[in-house]
Amino acid sequence: MNGLKSTLSPEVYEQVMNGDQEVINEIIALTKYFKASEGKKRELTAEQRKVLEKPVPTPLDSTDLKGLAEYIRSGKAKRIVTMAGAGISTACGIPDFRSEGGLYKTLKMEGLRQPEDIFTLDFFLDNPNPFYKLAPSLLPEKFHPSKTHYFIKLLEEKGLLLRHFTQNIDMLESIAHVNKDLVIHAHGCFDPCHCVKCHEEVTYEEFRKAALDGTVLKCKKCGGFIKPDIVFFGEGLPQVFFDHLDELEETDLLIVMGTSLTVHPFAGLVEFPPEQVPRVFINRDPAFTIEYNPDATDYEKYEYRSSLRFKFDNPENRRDLFLQGNCDEWVEKHT
Ligand SMILES: NC(=O)c1ccc[n+]([C@@H]2O[C@H](COP(=O)([O-])OP(=O)(O)OC[C@H]3O[C@@H](n4cnc5c(N)ncnc54)[C@H](O)[C@@H]3O)[C@@H](O)[C@H]2O)c1
Ligand SMILES: [Zn+2]
Numbered sequence: 001m002n003g004l005k006s007t008l009s010p011e012v013y014e015q016v017m018n019g020d021q022e023v024i025n026e027i028i029a030l031t032k033y034f035k036a037s038e039g040k041k042r043e044l045t046a047e048q049r050k051v052l053e054k055p056v057p058t059p060l061d062s063t064d065l066k067g068l069a070e071y072i073r074s075g076k077a078k079r080i081v082t083m084a085g086a087g088i089s090t091a092c093g094i095p096d097f098r099s100e101g102g103l104y105k106t107l108k109m110e111g112l113r114q115p116e117d118i119f120t121l122d123f124f125l126d127n128p129n130p131f132y133k134l135a136p137s138l139l140p141e142k143f144h145p146s147k148t149h150y151f152i153k154l155l156e157e158k159g160l161l162l163r164h165f166t167q168n169i170d171m172l173e174s175i176a177h178v179n180k181d182l183v184i185h186a187h188g189c190f191d192p193c194h195c196v197k198c199h200e201e202v203t204y205e206e207f208r209k210a211a212l213d214g215t216v217l218k219c220k221k222c223g224g225f226i227k228p229d230i231v232f233f234g235e236g237l238p239q240v241f242f243d244h245l246d247e248l249e250e251t252d253l254l255i256v257m258g259t260s261l262t263v264h265p266f267a268g269l270v271e272f273p274p275e276q277v278p279r280v281f282i283n284r285d286p287a288f289t290i291e292y293n294p295d296a297t298d299y300e301k302y303e304y305r306s307s308l309r310f311k312f313d314n315p316e317n318r319r320d321l322f323l324q325g326n327c328d329e330w331v332e333k334h335t
Contacts, residue, residue: 042299052302057276058318065334068321071278077253079162080155083269087258087283088148089170091328094138098260099284109133121234125196128216128225135211135228138170140190145176148257151331153178163247167259167266169230186241186266187231193217197224204228237265248272254279257327261288271308275319281310282323282330289313 008016008027015023044052059076060067071077086096096102107115109130117123118130153176155161165184166173171191173183191204200221207228210217217226231237248254254273260283261267270288273279281287290309293300304311312322323330 044298044302048302052298052305056316056318059276059278060318060321063317063319063321068278068280071253078160079251080160080253080255081162081248081251082152082155082164083254083256083259084148084164084166084168085257085259086168088146088327089143089168089172090258091146091326092143092172094143094170098262116233119230119232121232124225124227124232128227132211132216139208139211140171140175143170143172145172147328147332149173149176149178151335152176154335156182162251163244165266165269167263184241184244186237188229188238190228190230193226193228195219195222195224196227198222202226245269245272249274252277255282256280257282259283259287260285270310278319278321279310280321280323282327284325286312286322286324
């Protein structure tokens with residue numbers, strides 16, 4: 001408020017403090033106008049101009065399946081990194097979070113203020129019951145892998161898979177026999193489990209039994225609640241995730257499947273491969289994109305050029321390929 005006081009004349013300041021809506025609206029409109037014109041006038045530095053004028057690399061002859069197939073056939077894709085989210089497991093009967101029939105829309109349980117609470121550490125420490133109630137429906141052994149899980153296995157068998165980063169906790173990659181050393185569970189998984197207080201390790205089997213019996217498992221040492229090693233909101237990602245980030249800079253093809261790319265830092269992995277590396281996104285909805293505007297100012301064009309988000313609609317784009325629809329259909333048709 002002090003800043004506002006020194007910016008406005010005493011009269012106008014008093015009007016704002018008295019809640020005069022007309023004056024407040026006028027100030028908002030002026031602020032927006034100045035902000036917009038600032039962006040337009042902004043001059044590029046020599047360094048920024050260099051970035052803007054640098055030729056766009058063209059790794060694919062065309063940004064379609066033909067271009068991708070040629071790239072793979074030419075032997076240029078030997079170190080493929082795959083990234084996956086809940087969308088590769090919806091065909092197995094596991095709902096994702098954010099789709100129409102997803103868990104966030106359908107989950108209604110006593111004690112939850114919002115669906116996210118169920119995977120939030122502070123909430124769990126206070127009340128682990130909703131998580132334990134939901135757990136039996138999420139237990140890994142209930143489900144069979146999808147065609148997309150077997151596609152990841154196929155890449156491994158062909159010696160092309162450098163690493164698979166998954167946000168999923170369903171462990172379906174291991175049921176599809178993908179080499180466990182190649183899979184990074186960025187958000188952890190059910191096995192093993194730990195006490196939230198003293199960190200005593202507990203087997204998945206013990207947790208599973210308790211969850212199926214409808215009881216909350218407590219630590220034999222200190223009485224703390226037992227939680228599977230799934231990363232809850234409010235917890236850091238496992239060290240193994242950070243240990244393998246360098247590989248995204250070494251990959252020659254990134255394939256991203258079934259994720260809304262809204263959870264960070266996972267979503268940011270898309271930005272790691274160098275500019276000449278093709279990125280394929282197979283999903284029902286577009287995500288993590290930056291919109292192309294042919295009428296943008298030079299400064300806005302520079303900002304666009306520097307952005308590492310997907311640029312599907314850029315006329316110069318020769319790296320980002322969006323295959324819209326179900327993962328299983330795409331991988332079945334084209335492998
Ligand atoms: N199977 C699981 O282990 C599971 C299930 C639900 C949520 N989660 C957790 O959800 C969190 C984050 O979100 P997310 O991005 O993985 O999921 P999300 O719910 O945010 O997004 C899923 C995305 O997949 C797309 N999608 C759904 N079914 C698809 C299909 N058959 N083919 C192609 N696309 C499809 C949707 O359009 C959506 O964009 C992660 O932390 C993950 O741990 C995991
Ligand atoms: Zn304990």
